[in-house]
Amino acid sequence: MKIALIGKGGSGKTAIAGMLARTFARSGREVVALDCDANPNLGISLGVGLEATERLAAIRQSLDDGDAEHTPGVEELLERFGVLGPDGVRLAVVTQIDQPNPG
Amino acid sequence: MRVAFVGKGGAGKSALAGTLCRHLARRGQHVLALDLDTMAGLALSVGLGTDSARLPLGLAEHIEGKGWQVKAGLRPARLVDRFARTGPDGVRFLELGKLPGQVEPTVTVAFRYLLERFRRRGWSLVADLAAGTRQPMFGWAGFARTVLVVADPSSKSTLTARRLAKAGVGTHLVANKVQSPADLAAIEAAVPLPLVGWVPYDAGLADAERQGRAPMDAAPDAPAVRAIGELAARLLESAV
Numbered sequence: 382m383k384i385a386l387i388g389k390g391g392s393g394k395t396a397i398a399g400m401l402a403r404t405f406a407r408s409g410r411e412v413v414a415l416d417c418d419a420n421p422n423l424g425i426s427l428g429v430g431l432e433a434t435e436r437l438a439a440i441r442q443s444l445d446d447g448d449a450e451h452t453p454g455v456e457e458l459l460e461r462f463g464v465l466g467p468d469g470v471r472l473a474v475v476t477q478i479d480q481p482n483p484g
Numbered sequence: 485m486r487v488a489f490v491g492k493g494g495a496g497k498s499a500l501a502g503t504l505c506r507h508l509a510r511r512g513q514h515v516l517a518l519d520l521d522t523m524a525g526l527a528l529s530v531g532l533g534t535d536s537a538r539l540p541l542g543l544a545e546h547i548e549g550k551g552w553q554v555k556a557g558l559r560p561a562r563l564v565d566r567f568a569r570t571g572p573d574g575v576r577f578l579e580l581g582k583l584p585g586q587v588e589p590t591v592t593v594a595f596r597y598l599l600e601r602f603r604r605r606g607w608s609l610v611a612d613l614a615a616g617t618r619q620p621m622f623g624w625a626g627f628a629r630t631v632l633v634v635a636d637p638s639s640k641s642t643l644t645a646r647r648l649a650k651a652g653v654g655t656h657l658v659a660n661k662v663q664s665p666a667d668l669a670a671i672e673a674a675v676p677l678p679l680v681g682w683v684p685y686d687a688g689l690a691d692a693e694r695q696g697r698a699p700m701d702a703a704p705d706a707p708a709v710r711a712i713g714e715l716a717a718r719l720l721e722s723a724v
Binding site: 389390391392395418419420422425426431434435 | 492493494495523524615616617618639640643644647
């Protein structure tokens with residue numbers, strides 16, 4: 382199945398997405414969690430930790446900064462830009478990051 | 485003064501911005517409250533309910549070779565006089581728009597023009613930006629001398645605030661929903677910006693939000709509302 386969560390900021394999209402992903406994983410499903418927010422925080426709610434969450438955003442950013450010759454496919458995004466989190470949930474940041482002036 | 489509020493969704497930007505507007509108005513400022521968010525928010529916190537006030541379509545035009553420009557002779561002050569609603573304490577209010585048909589280039593270009601060019605003696609501009617990092621990083625807070633990054637103690641909120649700070653968007657930090665000295669210390673440690681004020685967690689404020697009423701009307705004596713009053717005084721003293 383494919384599930385998307387939308388709603389106003391602060392209403393709990395990310396927290397609920399993280400809990401759903403963990404719950405499905407525990408019931409034996411393979412779960413891919415995609416952070417489609419330009420300000421990606423899903424890693425925190427999934428439990429991969431603050432550092433890995435920041436690292437994923439930075440890796441995703443480097444993809445845009447570099448001169449990649451092709452748009453990465455789904456598999457490549459997951460393999461190269463994903464991280465394996467608790468309960469076996471695989472997380473990838475798939476949206477372009479808003480950071481025109483990284484400091 | 486020219487102030488913008490940025491931060492993660494749910495951090496309290498609108499509640500703080502709306503209440504700050506009311507405090508500034510009660511201290512003698514003419515206040516123009518601007519809602520740049522496409523989600524409902526600032527009008528409720530100012531005390532205008534769900535009344536909206538937008539610029540009409542067609543104030544800008546696309547010129548070959550020059551891109552989008554506001555139409556000749558458009559005066560920001562006149563746009564405010566004509567189109568901004570008047571709320572409690574005389575706060576004037578204008579929003580970018582909420583629906584896809586409302587937020588289109590002729591409106592966006594005219595709104596940004598007003599934001600950057602409107603200046604009138606004795607007037608303060610207070611803008612509430614969209615949640616997250618996208619809108620601030622596209623320069624929508626650039627009109628403001630003071631860009632307040634609002635963060636609550638959750639790590640998602642402080643992470644967003646840190647990203648905004650690192651991108652050079654914010655000038656000051658406002659800690660919100662603070663329940664303990666440890667909360668305040670954690671927010672300050674996470675966000676590399678000078679703290680200009682902090683607001684305690686306050687059930688009165690949450691209740692006002694639940695009712696869709698302005699905190700200033702629903703809970704005028706709530707500790708959070710008083711703390712925002714102190715922030716207003718500090719901002720006026722430093723003449724931002």
